[in-house]
Every structure is written in C-alpha cells, then in structure tokens.
Amino acid sequence: MQASFAHALLETDLPEVDEHGRFNVYRNNLRITLRNALRTTFPAVEKLVGEDYFSALTLLYVERHPPRSPIMTEYGHDFAAFLSGFSPLSDYPYLADVARLEFARVQAYHAADTHNFRMDSEASAIAALDIRAMLHPSVTVVVSENPALSIWRAQLEPDATPLIPDATETAIIWRQDDLVTEMLAHADDALLLRHFAQSQTFAALISEFPDDPSVATLIARFINLAIAGIIVPTHTPIEGEMK
Known part of the structure; x- marks a missing residue:
C-alpha cells in the first residue's frame, strides 16, 4: 500500500483522489519540493540546458525517480545516470559529469x-x-x-x-x-x-x-x-x- 501511495504522489496521469482535491494539492506540493531540491543541487546543469528545459527535465526525473530518503540533500543521487541515459541529451555527455560534480559538492558540505x-x-x-x-x-x-x-x-x-x-x-x-x-x-x-x-x-x-x-x-x-x-x-x- 505504501508503494502504491508513493506512486500516486508522483504519477501525473492519475485522476483526482477526492472531491476536494486535497491529495492532488499534496501531490503537486511534493513535486515542487523535489524539483526545487534538484534546482538547488544542480545550478550549473540548469544554466547549461536552460531554465525551461531543466524544468521539464526535472519533472520527468521526479516521476521516474521517487526519493528514497526523507533527507532532501540526498535526492538526485542518480540524476547524473538519468542524464547519461536520456537520449535527447546524447550529444552533451559532459552534462552527466557536471551533475556528478555538483552532487558531490552537496554531499561534501554535509559529510x-x-x-x-x-x-x-x-x-x-x-x-x-x-x-x-x-x-x-x-x-x-x-x-x-x-x-x-x-x-x-x-x-x-x-x-x-x-x-x-x-x-x-x-x-x-x-x-x-x-x-x-x-x-x-x-x-x-x-x-x-x-x-x-x-x-x-x-x-x-x-x-x-x-x-x-x-x-x-x-x-x-x-x-x-x-x-x-x-x-x-x-x-x-x-x-x-x-x-
């Protein structure tokens, strides 16, 4: 049940869960929180691809990669691998390495x-x-x-x-x-x-x-x-x- 709930929080194509939309509001807030965490961790990647592209990219990442830890500074640990496997960015292999560097900086601060x-x-x-x-x-x-x-x-x-x-x-x-x-x-x-x-x-x-x-x-x-x-x-x- 917990896995189904987590999937529902990040899935974009599910219908409203209740008539007042409380679940949908919570789901949207969670997505915003996760995407803001990625923006904070990967500022150079955002500059390299542009704000609009980064916004769409992080939305896709959030849907496919739910957090494994409640600690937001740990979110994005596999963002570099995601970039490496994202075919529209195959002509820009350095993006994944820049992402690895940026994630390492965040982990270094909290080590x-x-x-x-x-x-x-x-x-x-x-x-x-x-x-x-x-x-x-x-x-x-x-x-x-x-x-x-x-x-x-x-x-x-x-x-x-x-x-x-x-x-x-x-x-x-x-x-x-x-x-x-x-x-x-x-x-x-x-x-x-x-x-x-x-x-x-x-x-x-x-x-x-x-x-x-x-x-x-x-x-x-x-x-x-x-x-x-x-x-x-x-x-x-x-x-x-x-x-």
Whole structure:
C-alpha cells in the first residue's frame, strides 16, 4: 500500500483522489519540493540546458525517480545516470559529469568532520609519512572524459576563463572547514588517492619502489594534499600528539 501511495504522489496521469482535491494539492506540493531540491543541487546543469528545459527535465526525473530518503540533500543521487541515459541529451555527455560534480559538492558540505594533519614544521611533515591516513570523509573524485570542472566553473564562477580546454579532467571535491572546494587532480594524485582510500601510511607506499626518482614528487604531493585537508589521519589524536 505504501508503494502504491508513493506512486500516486508522483504519477501525473492519475485522476483526482477526492472531491476536494486535497491529495492532488499534496501531490503537486511534493513535486515542487523535489524539483526545487534538484534546482538547488544542480545550478550549473540548469544554466547549461536552460531554465525551461531543466524544468521539464526535472519533472520527468521526479516521476521516474521517487526519493528514497526523507533527507532532501540526498535526492538526485542518480540524476547524473538519468542524464547519461536520456537520449535527447546524447550529444552533451559532459552534462552527466557536471551533475556528478555538483552532487558531490552537496554531499561534501554535509559529510562528517575529522581532524587534519598539523603541518606547521618540517618535523611534523616528516612524522606524517609514518601515520596511517585516509581520505577526508567529504572527498569525492570525479573522473571525466570531458572538461567537467572547467565547464562547471564557467557557469558559476564569474572570474572563470571562458576558454574551455578540450581535455579530460579529474576533479577532487572536498570540504575545508565549512567551505566546499574543488581542484584539478595532479598527475600523481591518482596513486595517492587510491592508496589512502585503503587507510595506509605513506611509508608503505614508497616502500614498494624506494629508489624511484618520483618518490620526491609523491612526498611533495602528499604534503600538499595533507595541508589541504584531503588526506587526514585515521585516528583522533590525543593531547600532545601530532594532529
């Protein structure tokens, strides 16, 4: 019965349920709420396709994809997949990647917090190499065959360059304190991100190729990612221990 009720709330072709139209009013209000949630989560996608097209697109999505959670910030988790499979938009494959990036930003804002490394001296940076570390809970990596991050920035950031590179892009999205931010991944970041997704130490990584000249570059990238708060220690430090 609950499934039938949920279907009725989002189905557009059903007749009025009662003579006063109370159910129909509730149904319309729910659709508006869901579509507004999508508009809030995917502002760049809306700009790219236009307000009218986005309105029609979200109506179709709402009908086909009812919410699985009462938390509105989680709605739209499969909007990118919906865009990928929507044949009228097949000539615009970057839209799905932009949607993935935008959804990741919302999830990053609401992700759990944790302690960062303290990198205020050379000694603390060196010590961090032997501490088991992980990716910050807010981190999402969006790998795109299109310049998704550059396209997103061109839509929403007034100072972004209008020139969109014809290249693949890998974006890292995460939260620094209360600010969600993003950056293009460095060529060496993929190895580090995969390694620390498994909660490892940096020392364990470089032990696999101790004489490789790229180790110095990896150390520099690890320190940069730790300072940014992308890589964090896996435990809560006790007083007097390096954070």
